Amino acid sequence: MTTQAKRATVYLDPDLHKALRLKSAETSRSISELVNNAIKEALAEDAEDIAAFEERSREPLISYDEMVKRLKRDGRI
Numbered sequence: 001m002t003t004q005a006k007r008a009t010v011y012l013d014p015d016l017h018k019a020l021r022l023k024s025a026e027t028s029r030s031i032s033e034l035v036n037n038a039i040k041e042a043l044a045e046d047a048e049d050i051a052a053f054e055e056r057s058r059e060p061l062i063s064y065d066e067m068v069k070r071l072k073r074d075g076r077i
Contacts, residue, residue, distance in 0.1 A: 010035070 012020070024031045062070075071077045 005032075 020031055020034060023029075024034060027034075068077070
């Protein structure tokens with residue numbers, strides 16, 4: 001099943017738009033394809049970050065002071 005693309009108006013900084021047009025021409029990919037891929041990558045990164053936060057949410061909390069002491073003890077600072 002194919003989904004129909006939705007149209008949106010996005011206002012870009014003129015220099016970013018120029019760079020996007022040039023990349024589009026160089027890669028033979030449409031601006032829409034480039035923008036869609038960039039958004040997908042950004043959302044995938046967000047999903048990874050959320051998963052990492054959820055995974056670590058059960059870890060015990062440590063104070064800043066204790067962390068600095070550990071780093072010093074381990075020779076990292």
